[in-house]
Amino acid sequence: MDEDAFRKEFGQQSVFRQAASLDLSYVPPKLYCRDEVIKSLIYNYRRILEEKEPPSINCLLLGKGGVGKTVTAKYFGKNFRSIALEKDVNLFIEYYNCINFRSKSKIIRELLAKYTHGSGRGFSDDEALKLILTKLINDDAYMFLVIDEVQILKSEDVLAFLDIAETFGHHNAKLSILLVSRIKDWMKIETERILSRLNEKIKLKPYDFDDSNLILQYRSEIAFKENVINDDILAMISQIVVENKNMRHGIEILRKSGLYADKEGFNRISADMVREASNEVYPTFRGDVIDKLNEQELLALYGIVRTLINNDEPYALVDDAFEEYNAVCESYSIEPHVKMSYRKYVRQLRDLKIIASKTVRIEDAQRGRHLKITLLDIPPRKLEELLEDLFEKKFK
Numbered sequence: 001m002d003e004d005a006f007r008k009e010f011g012q013q014s015v016f017r018q019a020a021s022l023d024l025s026y027v028p029p030k031l032y033c034r035d036e037v038i039k040s041l042i043y044n045y046r047r048i049l050e051e052k053e054p055p056s057i058n059c060l061l062l063g064k065g066g067v068g069k070t071v072t073a074k075y076f077g078k079n080f081r082s083i084a085l086e087k088d089v090n091l092f093i094e095y096y097n098c099i100n101f102r103s104k105s106k107i108i109r110e111l112l113a114k115y116t117h118g119s120g121r122g123f124s125d126d127e128a129l130k131l132i133l134t135k136l137i138n139d140d141a142y143m144f145l146v147i148d149e150v151q152i153l154k155s156e157d158v159l160a161f162l163d164i165a166e167t168f169g170h171h172n173a174k175l176s177i178l179l180v181s182r183i184k185d186w187m188k189i190e191t192e193r194i195l196s197r198l199n200e201k202i203k204l205k206p207y208d209f210d211d212s213n214l215i216l217q218y219r220s221e222i223a224f225k226e227n228v229i230n231d232d233i234l235a236m237i238s239q240i241v242v243e244n245k246n247m248r249h250g251i252e253i254l255r256k257s258g259l260y261a262d263k264e265g266f267n268r269i270s271a272d273m274v275r276e277a278s279n280e281v282y283p284t285f286r287g288d289v290i291d292k293l294n295e296q297e298l299l300a301l302y303g304i305v306r307t308l309i310n311n312d313e314p315y316a317l318v319d320d321a322f323e324e325y326n327a328v329c330e331s332y333s334i335e336p337h338v339k340m341s342y343r344k345y346v347r348q349l350r351d352l353k354i355i356a357s358k359t360v361r362i363e364d365a366q367r368g369r370h371l372k373i374t375l376l377d378i379p380p381r382k383l384e385e386l387l388e389d390l391f392e393k394k395f396k
């Protein structure tokens with residue numbers, strides 16, 4: 001074998017050109033099919049770069065899961081910053097996902113640490129905000145703050161963010177905000193007062209077949225080497241995206257099929273691989289959220305999963321899940337928390353859309369009301385595997 005042949009062989013080992021481009025946090029250089037949304041954002045926020053006293057603008061991106069809200073917000077932020085720098089405006093883009101930062105205080109503390117290197121301990125939220133705003137003025141800087149999954153915050157926290165310019169004075173607030181949320185979740189926290197402080201509510205519709213096809217074509221060009229995936233296969237995945245109204249499903253299928261091809265030594269993605277991968281993707285289930293759960297929430301979830309598997313029923317009762325949780329804690333030598341805390345973790349899991357729960361009245365039960373818990377679309381055994389993998393890394 002000569003060197004060229006060696007190189008060729010080496011190059012054929014993977015179907016991927018850039019596997020990381022299929023990670024959820026990746027922002028592609030071009031954003032297809034969201035021109036209208038990006039234009040709305042530009043018209044709202046460009047005043048910041050144009051006016052002598054830059055105004056404070058608040059907008060909201062709304063849409064179902066997997067319609068590209070997060071990627072659109074990040075794409076806009078990235079490019080907005082480039083334009084600002086060209087115009088000599090010192091614009092900072094800050095992105096916070098409320099799955100990681102679950103209150104207004106957490107976000108403000110994090111900003112404070114970043115901008116003033118202080119821990120912010122002992123300060124109220126308003127005092128901390130004041131320090132950040134002063135720092136921005138002193139540095140002649142401006143902040144564009146993106147708050148994703150904002151429905152996790154309390155309504156009054158959202159209002160407080162949107163009210164910064166009113167509270168601290170417009171000339172003191174070198175800050176604009178872009179909120180991001182799924183429509184249904186947003187409706188639960190929206191109030192008249194919040195509405196009155198939004199410059200625009202921008203809705204993203206699910207992609208149709210042609211859009212999906214174009215986007216998947218582009219994403220697979222970035223992710224895969226040439227001839228790894230053909231048009232028929234892309235059309236097949238686009239169809240799945242349209243049926244689920246969720247682009248994440250499509251990206252996940254690309255990623256999983258590619259990994260499978262690599263593992264089995266194929267240099268093309270076949271229809272069978274796509275079918276297989278599609279069965280492994282659960283559109284409403286979000287692995288990225290699982291990664292962000294704290295230890296107690298993970299253990300609580302594991303208790304639920306074990307109950308579902310053991311009882312072989314479509315739902316678990318919270319009392320049973322609590323018992324399983326205790327057993328799980330014991331097996332990992334972790335001190336279990338009391339039942340009231342356990343109920344709190346279950347509520348959190350529900351708010352994060354990992355489980356669904358409802359309170360039912362069970363006639364013959366002595367305690368009367370019960371909480372019935374179900375998983376969304378992932379089978380318990382699959383979730384069990386996933387959690388065990390995680391625990392293996394975390395607790396061993």
Ligand SMILES: Nc1ncnc2c1ncn2[C@@H]1O[C@H](COP(=O)(O)OP(=O)(O)OP(=O)(O)O)[C@@H](O)[C@H]1O
Pocket residue numbers: 022023024026028030031032033034063064065066067068069070071072181182215219247248251
């Ligand atoms: N127009 C697009 N061009 C390229 N990739 C896209 C586009 N829209 C969505 N995607 C990709 O589809 C996946 C899902 O998009 P994204 O995470 O932005 O959805 P979302 O609306 O924020 O969903 P959720 O409500 O579940 O958070 C991501 O991998 C994203 O990069």
Ligand SMILES: [Mg+2]
Pocket residue numbers: 069070071148
């Ligand atoms: Mg998102």
